[in-house]
Amino acid sequence: MKVTCNQNFRFFLKTLIFNLFIILHFQIGAQPLRYSEKVFEKSDTIKDVEYAKAPWLNNPVALLSEYNIHEGEAKTEMRPLYMDIFSPSGDTVQHRPAIIFMHSGGFLLGTRHNEDMLALCDSFARRGYVTATIDYRIGMGATINRFFGIIIGAQVDKSNGYRSFYRAMQDSRASIRFLKQNAENYGIDTTKIFFYGSSAGAILSIQNLYLDKTSEIDSAAFESPSLGNPDTIGVSGFGAKANAVVALWGSLQKPELIENETTPVFLAHGTADDVVPFKKGKLLGNIEIPISTIKLELPDGYGSFCIDTALQNREIPHQTYFVEEKKHEFYGVDTGEFPEDGPNTYWDTIIWKTSDFLFDIFQPEADFQVDNQNLTSIFTNTSSEIYSAQWDFGDNTTGTGNIAEHIYAKSGIYKITLTACNKNMACDTISKMVETGNQVFVNEFPFAEIRIFPNPANDFVVVEGLIDNVQIRIFNMNGKLIETRKNYENGPLNIQQLETGVYLLEIKNRQQKAILKLVKTR
Structure with missing residues (x-):
């Protein structure tokens, strides 16, 4: 039968489409999506959850x-202090990481209802997290100057500014303790509660990690009326330190506070930020109060550049996303509120970068071992966290369990894929090529009288029975290639460099191949 060019092309196209379908099906089916992508159609919200009570400033100046x-x-x-709690709609997992989002506003403005905080809560809840956006106390005290009862001036000094931050810090710490106390009610893993803050919220997030000693607290916090210790507000008896921090355009009181703290940190900042400077500078330096006699003198802050430098000098791993010539809240909001046309392209970039950062903290690392006996294989989940395991045995069959036994119909080389998940249902996959069947631990195409001795051995072995030069490849029991020896002839084979354990020696030339088991002793 004569085959035309068109028929050849159609056959090629069908083959290409089929192969692409198989590849895409395998990749999509094997990919652990939860926490890295939106896997829930919507989130559910519990509004107005009171997490603490606190004394708010209550002597407002009408003019200001x-x-x-x-x-x-x-x-x-x-x-009361309130939070709104978001969770994945229809989710059944009961040990979920939680993210507490804290709004911008310079400790003067903003609420838990800031549009960026609500959008972030929804986005991460649909990825599988429990999320919360919180109110914290805002407002600053000032010294008011009057002339015959008329305000002629006001001074917000550094002490007032620090006390405003300190009150908000107390509240943020109370929010962590509240979620820990109520973890069972909300399905939260108390070992994975993260802070995610914008501007003032980022300052709170950063200071949560590094302002961790009473001696580091500015004396302004204890001036009359004293604000008390950092954990005065809310429930007691639970730790208040975040397990990771995302800080968008934040700053630190001083880099020396970092010491050797290694909790994971993600820093994002525009280098032209004039609200919270990228380097060292005055906080809220761009705020202009349209009354010349009213002064706002806030402390200096050390921005993300300084924090990054300090962490690098201490060789503490962290992640950064710094964008040249961008200003404050560069993902497209103004004090947490979206413009009419929504956020800009940096919004999505921030979300996927921070999503990956957080997921990497608690994603398990999948691994497994295999023990082959003829056509029977026993697969053992040896991942970094042992909780659940799903197997693809490479012969169109699957299984579950941390130890899975499988009998193959025929010998061969199979691609084994393990999807291992921890109790958060964060998952990882790994695939290995495994040779199984009657050939395992015995000759596949036997050489005449081939053998290894001594076996077990600790320094040298001899491979006897070879009639030609061969290549020897040494694999561990996970199927990983350890070493290759080419042009080997009869004689001693040095194995001193191998660790104690069981290995497979693949011995082959152009016509023949054997796979033998070797036991390496101390």
């Missing part, structure tokens, strides 16, 4: 109400 400036700090009012 839009800036949340109060006359002094002596007058306060006890009010």
